[in-house]
Structures are given as C-alpha cells and as structure tokens.
Amino acid sequence: MVGKDRAMAVIERVLELSPGDQTEVSLHVTDNSLTRFSSNYIHQNVAEKDVQLSVKVILGKKIGTASTNSLDEDAIKSTVQAAASIARLQKENQEFRSLPGPQPLPEVDCFVPATAQFSPEDRADAVAMIINAAKAAGFQAAGAVSTGIREIAVGNSLGVRAYNPVTSAAANTVVMSGTSSGFAHGNTRDVATLDFAAIGRRAVDKCARSIKSEKVEPGEYEVILEPAAAANVLMYVALLGFSALAVQEGRSFLAGKLGEKVFGDNITVWDDGLDPRGMPMPFDGEGQPKRKLMLVENGVAKNVVYDSFTAKKEGKESTGHAGPGRFGFGPIPTNLFFGAGDATMEDMIRSTKKGILVTRFHYTNPVHPLRVVVTGMTRDGTFLVEDGEIKCAVKNLRFTDSMIRTLNHVDMIGKDWGFEGAMGLGGGMIPALKVSKFAFTGVTEF
Amino acid sequence: MREITTKALERASALGASYADIRVIDERRESIRVKNGNVDNLSSSMSRGLGVRALYDGAWGFASSSQVDNQEVMAVAERALAIARASARVKRQRDVELAPVQPVQATWKTNLEVDPFDVKLEDRMELLLDADRLMRQQPGIRIASASMSLFRENKVFASTEGSYIQQERTEVGAGIDATASSGLEFQRRSYPSSFGGDYACAGYEFITGLDLAGHAEAVAREAVALLSAEQCPSGTKDLVLESSQLALQIHESCGHPIELDRVLGQEASFAGTSFLTPEKLGDFQYGSDVVNITADATIPGALGSFGYDDDGVPGQRVTIIDQGKFVNYLTSRETGGELGMAANGTNRADGFNRIPIVRMTNINLEPGDWTLDDIIKDTKDGVLMKTNKSWSIDDKRLNFQFGTEAAYEIKDGSLGKLYKNPTYTGITPEFWGSCDAVAGPAEWRVWGLPNCGKGEPSQTAHVGHGAAPTRFRNVKVGVGKW
Numbered sequence: 001m002v003g004k005d006r007a008m009a010v011i012e013r014v015l016e017l018s019p020g021d022q023t024e025v026s027l028h029v030t031d032n033s034l035t036r037f038s039s040n041y042i043h044q045n046v047a048e049k050d051v052q053l054s055v056k057v058i059l060g061k062k063i064g065t066a067s068t069n070s071l072d073e074d075a076i077k078s079t080v081q082a083a084a085s086i087a088r089l090q091k092e093n094q095e096f097r098s099l100p101g102p103q104p105l106p107e108v109d110c111f112v113p114a115t116a117q118f119s120p121e122d123r124a125d126a127v128a129m130i131i132n133a134a135k136a137a138g139f140q141a142a143g144a145v146s147t148g149i150r151e152i153a154v155g156n157s158l159g160v161r162a163y164n165p166v167t168s169a170a171a172n173t174v175v176m177s178g179t180s181s182g183f184a185h186g187n188t189r190d191v192a193t194l195d196f197a198a199i200g201r202r203a204v205d206k207c208a209r210s211i212k213s214e215k216v217e218p219g220e221y222e223v224i225l226e227p228a229a230a231a232n233v234l235m236y237v238a239l240l241g242f243s244a245l246a247v248q249e250g251r252s253f254l255a256g257k258l259g260e261k262v263f264g265d266n267i268t269v270w271d272d273g274l275d276p277r278g279m280p281m282p283f284d285g286e287g288q289p290k291r292k293l294m295l296v297e298n299g300v301a302k303n304v305v306y307d308s309f310t311a312k313k314e315g316k317e318s319t320g321h322a323g324p325g326r327f328g329f330g331p332i333p334t335n336l337f338f339g340a341g342d343a344t345m346e347d348m349i350r351s352t353k354k355g356i357l358v359t360r361f362h363y364t365n366p367v368h369p370l371r372v373v374v375t376g377m378t379r380d381g382t383f384l385v386e387d388g389e390i391k392c393a394v395k396n397l398r399f400t401d402s403m404i405r406t407l408n409h410v411d412m413i414g415k416d417w418g419f420e421g422a423m424g425l426g427g428g429m430i431p432a433l434k435v436s437k438f439a440f441t442g443v444t445e446f
Numbered sequence: 447m448r449e450i451t452t453k454a455l456e457r458a459s460a461l462g463a464s465y466a467d468i469r470v471i472d473e474r475r476e477s478i479r480v481k482n483g484n485v486d487n488l489s490s491s492m493s494r495g496l497g498v499r500a501l502y503d504g505a506w507g508f509a510s511s512s513q514v515d516n517q518e519v520m521a522v523a524e525r526a527l528a529i530a531r532a533s534a535r536v537k538r539q540r541d542v543e544l545a546p547v548q549p550v551q552a553t554w555k556t557n558l559e560v561d562p563f564d565v566k567l568e569d570r571m572e573l574l575l576d577a578d579r580l581m582r583q584q585p586g587i588r589i590a591s592a593s594m595s596l597f598r599e600n601k602v603f604a605s606t607e608g609s610y611i612q613q614e615r616t617e618v619g620a621g622i623d624a625t626a627s628s629g630l631e632f633q634r635r636s637y638p639s640s641f642g643g644d645y646a647c648a649g650y651e652f653i654t655g656l657d658l659a660g661h662a663e664a665v666a667r668e669a670v671a672l673l674s675a676e677q678c679p680s681g682t683k684d685l686v687l688e689s690s691q692l693a694l695q696i697h698e699s700c701g702h703p704i705e706l707d708r709v710l711g712q713e714a715s716f717a718g719t720s721f722l723t724p725e726k727l728g729d730f731q732y733g734s735d736v737v738n739i740t741a742d743a744t745i746p747g748a749l750g751s752f753g754y755d756d757d758g759v760p761g762q763r764v765t766i767i768d769q770g771k772f773v774n775y776l777t778s779r780e781t782g783g784e785l786g787m788a789a790n791g792t793n794r795a796d797g798f799n800r801i802p803i804v805r806m807t808n809i810n811l812e813p814g815d816w817t818l819d820d821i822i823k824d825t826k827d828g829v830l831m832k833t834n835k836s837w838s839i840d841d842k843r844l845n846f847q848f849g850t851e852a853a854y855e856i857k858d859g860s861l862g863k864l865y866k867n868p869t870y871t872g873i874t875p876e877f878w879g880s881c882d883a884v885a886g887p888a889e890w891r892v893w894g895l896p897n898c899g900k901g902e903p904s905q906t907a908h909v910g911h912g913a914a915p916t917r918f919r920n921v922k923v924g925v926g927k928w
Contacts (some may be wrong), residue, residue, distance in 0.1 A: 002639050032903065034527075034902060034903055035532070036715075036902055037534070037536065037708075038711045038712045038713075038714055038715070039538070039710070039711050040538070041536055041537050041538040042505065042506075042533040042535075042536045042537065043506065043712055044506060044508075044712070044801060044803075045505075045506055045507050045508065045529045045530070045532065045533040046495075046508040046509070046510075046529070046801055046903070047508070047509045047510070047525055047529060048509070048510045048511075048799040048800075048801055048903075049510065049511045049512060049513070050510075050511075050512045051512055063488070064488055064489075065487070065488065065489040065490075066490045067489070067490075067491040067492070068491065068492045068493070069492070069493045069494065069495065069512045070492075070494060070512065070513075075492070078492075082488075082490050086488050086489070086490060086567065088490050089488075089567045089568055089571070090485055090571075091484065091485045091571070091575070093484050093485070093486075094484070095484065097634070119508075119532075120528055120529045120531075120532035121531075121532050121535070123532065124532040124533065124535040124536050125535075127536050128535070128536050131536060134919070140711070142711055142712075142714035142715040143715040144902045146714065146902075146903075165816060168494045172715055172716075174714050174715040176711075176714060181714075184714075191683070240841075249588070249589055250588055250589075250632070251589075251625070251627070251632060251726075293639060318578075335544060336868035362718065362841050363837075363838045363839055363840070363841070364838065365836045365837055365838045366836060367836045367867070367869060367926075367928075368632070368849075368867060368928065369632065369834070369848045370611075370630060370631070371630060371928065373926075373928050375836065375838045375847050375849075375869075375925075375926075376838050377838065377839075377840040377841070377845065379718075379840070396840055396844055396845075398838070398840075398847060398871070400847070400869075400925055400926035400928070401926070402928055405928075425617065439927075441522065441847075441871070441925050441926045441927060442845055442847065442871050442925070443845070444840045444842070444844050444845035444873070445721075445842075445844055445845075445873065446840075446842060446844075
C-alpha cells in the first residue's frame with residue numbers, strides 16, 4: 001500500500017504540473033493475490049503489485065488523457081505532458097461542460113485488515129478445505145481463492161479530493177465427477193466471512209446430484225434461477241439499459257420510458273454504493289458521492305445513472321456513477337440491489353409443476369441489445385423439477401430470450417441475497433427468481 | 447537489463463527454485479475513438495513491470511511488480527518463491543515436469559513499413575473523422591463511430607536454463623461502425639469487422655490499407671437498410687459464412703477446445719474444459735475431409751504471430767486438424783510435459799503481471815479451391831451471414847450459437863433479400879462435419895482478434911484466424927422467437 005498521504009501527494013503533484021483549464025487525476029494502487037486449483041491441487045498461484053495513474057487534461061473543450069503505471073517524478077511529469085499534448089491536438093468536444101465540483105463524501109469503511117493480511121499459506125489452507133470436501137466424495141475440485149487490496153484516489157482542479165482503500169476476497173469452485181459438475185462461490189470484503197469448507201460442500205452436493213442426467217427437449221419452461229443465474233438477468237438489463245449514455249444514444253430500452261411500467265409489479269431495483277450489505281464504496285470514478293438511487297420501483301422505471309458528462313448534457317447533477325478510472329465509457333450502476341421477496345428455494349421448487357432449476361449460466365451474450373435478448377448456456381448443476389420436486393439432473397440447455405420479458409414473468413422472489421459480480425463492472429445483491437416463462441432454444445451433450 | 451534478470455534468476459535459484467524465469471515488459475498504447483464528429487476518446491498509456499515465475503518442490507509460484515529496479519526484483523523473486531512453497535502444501539503426487547526446450551539467445555521484431563507511433567496524431571484523427579463524417583451523410587444514421595489502436599510491447603525473457611530473448615511486437619488495428627435505430631429496432635453495421643475492426647502485427651500501412659473512408663457509405667447504407675429488412679427466417683438451411691464470421695467460428699469451436707490446459711482441467715472453474723479429451727488425439731473425426739486446420743505463429747503480419755512464447759519456445763506452424771482428423775493440441779512446456787508431448791510454442795502471458803497460459807496463435811482453416819461466387823451459385827436454399835454480432839458456446843465447446851450483423855438469402859444460386867438479426871446454432875463436430883466448400887487463397891485472409899479472454903485473474907490475448915468464405919450444409923438458423 002502507498003497510504004493516503006502518498007496517494008494524495010501524487011494527486012496534488014499532477015494538479016500542480018498540469019497546464020489544463022481543468023484537470024482530473026485518478027490513482028489506483030493494487031496488491032492482488034490469487035491461488036488457483038484444478039484436479040485437487042494448486043496449479044497456479046500468483047501475486048501482483050501495480051498502479052494506474054490516469055490524467056485528464058482539459059484545455060477549453062479539448063480533452064486529452066494519458067496514463068502510466070509508475071509514480072516516479074519523471075513518469076508523472078511525462079504523463080501530464082502527454083495528456084496536455086493530446087489535448088492541444090484534440091478537437092473541441094461541444095458536449096463537454098465542466099468537471100464536477102467537490103461534494104461532501106460519506107465515510108464508508110471498506111478495508112478489512114484480515115483480508116489485507118491473508119497470506120499465501122492462508123490461501124493454500126483455504127484451497128485445501130475446498131479440495132478436501134471434493135476428495136471426501138471422490139470428486140475433483142477446480143477453482144480459485146483470491147484476496148486483494150485496492151487504494152483508490154481521485155482529485156480534480158475544482159477541489160475534488162477523495163481517497164479510500166478497499167479489500168476484497170473471493171472463492172469459487174467447480175467440483176467434478178466423470179459425468180457431472182457443481183458450482184459454489186462467495187464474494188466479500190472480509191475474508192473471515194468466507195466459509196471455504198461450506199463452499200466446497202455446496203459444490204459437492206450439486207455435483208453428486210447431477211451424476212446421472214437426462215436430456216430434456218428445448219422449449220418454454222418455468223425456471224428457478226439461483227442468485228448466480230438470476231444475476232445475468234438483472235446485469236444485462238442494468239448494463240444495457242440503465243446508463244444515461246445508452247439512453248441518450250437511443251440504445252437503451254428505457255429511452256423515453258422513464259415513469260412507465262417496464263417490468264412486473266413485484267420488481268424493485270436500486271443502486272446503493274453505501275449499503276454495507278453489498279460491496280460499498282463511498283465515491284465514483286470522478287470523486288462524486290455514492291447514494292441510494294431507485295432505478296425500478298414496483299415495475300416502474302424511475303431513474304437511470306449519470307456521470308458528470310451525461311448529467312450536464314441534460315442540465316442535471318451526476319448520480320455518482322462515473323466508471324472507475326474510465327473515460328468515455330459512460331456511467332454504470334455498480335452496486336445493484338434487487339428487492340428480495342419472501343420465498344425460499346424449497347417454496348419455489350414446491351410450487352413448480354414442470355420447470356428447470358438453473359445453478360448458473362455460462363458465456364452469456366446479448367443477441368439484440370435494445371430488446372435485451374440474451375443467449376447463454378446453463379452449467380454446473382441444471383435440474384428438472386416436476387410436481388414440486390427435483391426429479392433429476394438434465395443435460396445443459398441453451399436459452400435465448402429477452403431479459404425484459406423475463407422480468408415481466410417473475411412469479412416468486414427469494415428472501416436471501418447472494419452477492420454476484422458482473423463482468424468486472426461491480427456487482428449486486430441478487431435473490432433467486434422463479435420465472436413462469438423462459439425460452440430454452442437448444443441442448444448440449446453433457 | 448541483464449543485471450536485473452540475472453539477479454532475479456540467481457535469487458530464485460539460491461532459494462531452491464528448480465526452474466525460474468523472468469519477463470521485463472514495457473508497453474505503450476495509443477487509442478483514438480471518434481463518435482458523431484467528436485473525438486470521444488484520445489488517450490495514451492505506458493506500462494512497465496516485471497514478473498518472476500518459479501518452480502519449487504514441483505509447484506509454481508509467481509509474483510510481479512510495476513517497479514523495475516535491482517532492489518524490487520529481489521523482493522519479487524522472494525515473493526514468487528514464498529508463493530511456490532505455499533503451492534507445494536497442496537500439490538499432487540506428481541511434480542510439474544516441463545517438456546524440454548533448447549536454451550536460446552535471440553531477438554525478434556515485427557516487420558513494419560511505417561512506424562505507427564511516428565504518424566502525426568492529427569493525421570490519425572483526420573482519417574477517422576473523415577470516415578465518421580461520410581457515414582453520417584446517410585440519412586437515418588444515429589451513431590457513427592471509428593476507432594484506432596496502436597500497441598507496442600518490448601519484452602525481455604530470461605530463464606535459469608540459459609535463454610535470453612528480446613522481442614518487440616507492434617500491433618495496429620482500426621474499424622468503423624454505423625448504427626441506425628427506429629422504435630424497437632436498432633441495427634449496426636461495421637467494417638472491416640465488428641468490435642474495433644481488424645488488427646495486425648504491422649505498421650501504419652495496415653491501417654491506410656483498410657481504406658475506412660472508402661467503405662463508410664456502404665456500411666451506413668446497409669445499417670439503415672437493416673431497419674426495414676425481414677427477420678432472418680427460422681429453419682434448416684445451407685449456411686455460407688464470410689471470412690470474418692468464420693474466424694470467430696474457428697476461434698470458439700476449434701481454437702479453444704484444442705488448448706491442452708483446458709483439456710487437462712486447468713480452466714475448469716472459469717472458461718471450462720474441452721470435449722477433445724486426450725483419447726481422441728489422432729483418432730477423432732472433427733470435421734469433413736475439406737477441414738484442414740493449422741496453428742501458425744509464423745504468418746508475417748498476423749496478430750497471433752511472434753518469435754518466441756513465454757516458455758522461450760519458438761513460434762511455429764503445427765497441423766491441428768488434417769483432412770478432418772484431430773491430430774494435435776496447443777501445448778506449453780508444462781501441459782505438453784504432462785502428456786509426454788513437445789511444447790509447440792503457445793504459452794503466452796497478457797503483460798508482466800500475468801503468468802503464461804496456453805493461448806491460440808493464428809488458428810486457420812486452410813484455403814480450399816472454391817470461390818464465394820461458385821459457392822453461392824451451387825447453393826439452392828441458403829443464407830450468407832456477415833460480420834459477428836454475438837457469440838456463445840458451452841463450457842466443453844460443443845453447443846454454440848452466433849449472431850451476425852447481416853445476412854442475405856441465397857435462392858437457387860443467387861443472392862436475394864437482406865435479413866436482419868440472423869443467428870445460427872449447432873454442435874461443433876456435426877457442424878464441421880457438414881462443411882463441404884471452402885474458398886481458395888484469393889479470398890483467404892487472416893483476421894486479428896484482440897480480445898480473447900481466459901484465465902483467473904483475467905487475461906486478454908491477441909490472436910489471429912485465417913479464413914475464407916465457407917459453406918456448411920443443413921444448419922439451424924433463425925434461433926428463437928423474439
């Protein structure tokens with residue numbers, strides 16, 4: 001770690017050196033470790049220390065950006081000069097108004113010493129707990145246990161100053177027999193809350209229940225989506241729909257639909273970077289405060305997320321959703337909460353006449369972004385539910401369906417949340433969902 | 447530099463490493479993105495760092511740092527050893543055994559005519575703004591965008607076995623796209639391919655050769671035409687893929703399943719495994735007898751070409767599928783060693799802070815002897831699909847589904863109507879088994895894909911695929927009702 005004093009000194013130095021009318025600096029300092037295992041042994045085990053210093057120099061309406069991974073004085077100087085040279089050669093961006101000014105920032109403790117101090121031996125022991133669960137069942141485990149520290153500092157020439165260190169810890173495993181697999185995982189800021197043995201046992205249970213699988217025909221089914229699978233539904237809706245940039249460019253299904261009913265009555269979604277139940281972070285990539293922002297309330301689209309650029313275009317204020325250290329990417333919701341219901345997994349299974357229970361999806365991809373039509377495969381635990389009971393495991397299925405349609409057919413919502421990451425772009429607290437109509441369009445051989 | 451690499455290797459050896467290597471890498475990137483007449487993003491980045499990989503008691507450790515100096519390199523070597531010792535707490539009975547390689551002292555550099563970093567930034571911006579302006583002249587275009595990326599990597603690799611290799615790779619890429627929208631329809635066309643265009647290991651001459659402005663009008667016109675085009679019909683038809691979509695088909699359904707680390711389960715929890723299990727080697731009919739697939743890191747200018755991989759093994763040409771029969775994997779020293787096979791030079795890392803893993807080089811469907819015109823004339827009821835829009839495949843690489851930006855009906859040997867939202871799906875060996883016509887060398891080109899994701903922590907590889915227009919019989923198209 002470089003610490004707050006050193007991080008802020010770098011920010012001040014960049015601002016001092018910059019010839020810009022306005023200047024923004026973003027600093028990320030990382031120390032990440034990851035232990036990976038397969039076939040019941042550790043096969044990859046890595047650690048990295050890196051920094052990313054990004055400088056945005058603005059001359060009038062001309063914007064230039066440059067970045068380096070060194071904090072040496074020479075590197076800082078040449079990066080500022082590079083950003084300024086680019087800005088001089090740049091065309092004026094008529095849509096640019098101003099960087100944001102300072103706002104009071106909430107205090108959120110995102111740093112857990114136990115996570116920061118987790119050693120290679122600790123990670124190996126955690127891996128051993130997962131592997132031992134697999135070995136006890138005669139299975140093979142693959143997966144990863146990781147811990148990381150990230151210090152994030154943001155400053156600009158209008159007075160924004162923000163610094164926060166965060167820790168993260170994660171474990172995932174796929175446990176395999178000769179014919180089946182099972183998945184379980186956990187994400188947290190505090191590694192002490194991860195129960196590695198329990199993660200191993202959950203994956204073993206899924207794997208054991210899938211050893212013999214039947215083939216079911218593709219078609220429209222009821223589905224029960226565990227949180228890891230349900231996350232795909234919400235994440236695509238959020239990433240493709242809830243960005244103000246996507247709305248302004250007409251590529252969001254919410255363009256012209258704010259205030260209208262877009263999902264079923266039982267769907268409520270918000271973003272909240274301050275809620276400690278998620279993965280909190282007090283400010284965004286521009287140093288603007290995070291807060292609770294309602295996106296969908298009882299099925300009605302309420303808001304989309306803004307950074308300062310998209311907000312000022314509409315004469316609004318940023319909602320605190322600038323991408324972390326990204327320029328030109330547009331705002332994104334990174335701390336989603338999907339309103340929980342009151343159903344247990346058992347309730348969902350009991351109420352299902354004929355449906356498919358999905359542990360998670362694999363390799364999902366949008367087929368039609370505006371309609372949020374997505375395709376993907378099931379993997380690591382897919383089951384046929386009949387007459388209120390899990391009847392058997394089934395061979396993995398391909399779905400192709402609109403996630404908007406899916407959120408209009410949610411019959412039951414789980415009472416418990418799982419934290420699910422979203423393609424490196426934050427994550428959300430997601431419950432299990434039972435959906436009355438979901439289109440499977442293909443089946444594979446395992 | 448030799449002082450730093452020597453210190454790392456000596457320190458690792460002194461601490462008990464049976465093998466160690468170090469990579470010191472400098473990277474430089476510049477990117478420009480133009481959108482609707484604005485230069486939306488103009489950025490430059492520099493990165494420097496070193497990574498040390500060590501084997502101790504038959505187990506791996508790796509550590510890296512963005513600080514490159516004599517003191518830090520010792521700390522990084524020590525951290526790599528400490529991590530390797532921790533790995534050895536949870537190891538197999540069998541130690542990692544590396545396939546042998548001849549130590550080499552070598553240098554390698556991308557051949558280029560015009561250094562792209564020497565081309566004035568103003569000229570590069572103008573090239574993109576010009577194409578952007580031409581696309582927006584077409585009524586109905588909502589978003590026009592054009593982008594260009596330059597990348598240079600200077601890498602030193604040194605190992606305790608005596609290799610010392612210096613390489614300089616230069617990559618360039620560019621592309622344009624036009625988006626039209628109306629109500630619930632939203633259609634994009636790209637040139638020369640989607641997701642940033644086409645990429646190569648070359649100089650600026652590659653970018654000028656793409657003639658982005660010359661294709662702007664046609665791209666924009668087709669994007670608008672798609673708004674009122676018919677939805678691609680559902681059914682079983684003969685499918686003709688133009689070469690950039692075929693490149694992605696090769697990538698997903700051939701390139702990934704032949705990676706031996708996936709086959710051995712090393713990617714099982716993330717990217718998945720492979721249906722091409724070891725007993726199939728030399729004895730599995732992957733496709734029809736016109737299907738000849740090679741892995742070739744020696745193609746001049748191709749994005750997946752290089753001098754040496756990050757095991758210090760020379761880049762090489764290997765036959766993977768021979769007249770439809772599966773005959774070889776992509777192997778590293780570690781994975782090849784496990785099956786008693788040679789390492790064929792495919793172990794590559796995404797930068798100083800990642801370990802090398804098995805990656806594609808240029809994976810190619812070798813040309814046949816047809817032309818696209820003859821394939822169309824020979825097709826009674828088919829669809830020609832162009833330019834990738836979406837992709838998805840299961841975790842053993844069997845069931846795939848692709849979407850493309852546009853398609854044309856083929857009826858009784860002639861091209862017909864334009865279709866929107868085309869998709870097709872299949873099972874890998876059945877699909878390649880239905881391949882019956884591959885166009886020849888005149889229409890064969892290598893496409894550069896700069897965004898191949900794999901590994902934890904995630905890594906992005908830059909790979910290539912040689913492809914020509916190709917026909918597949920009786921394929922399910924127009925998937926789902928939406």
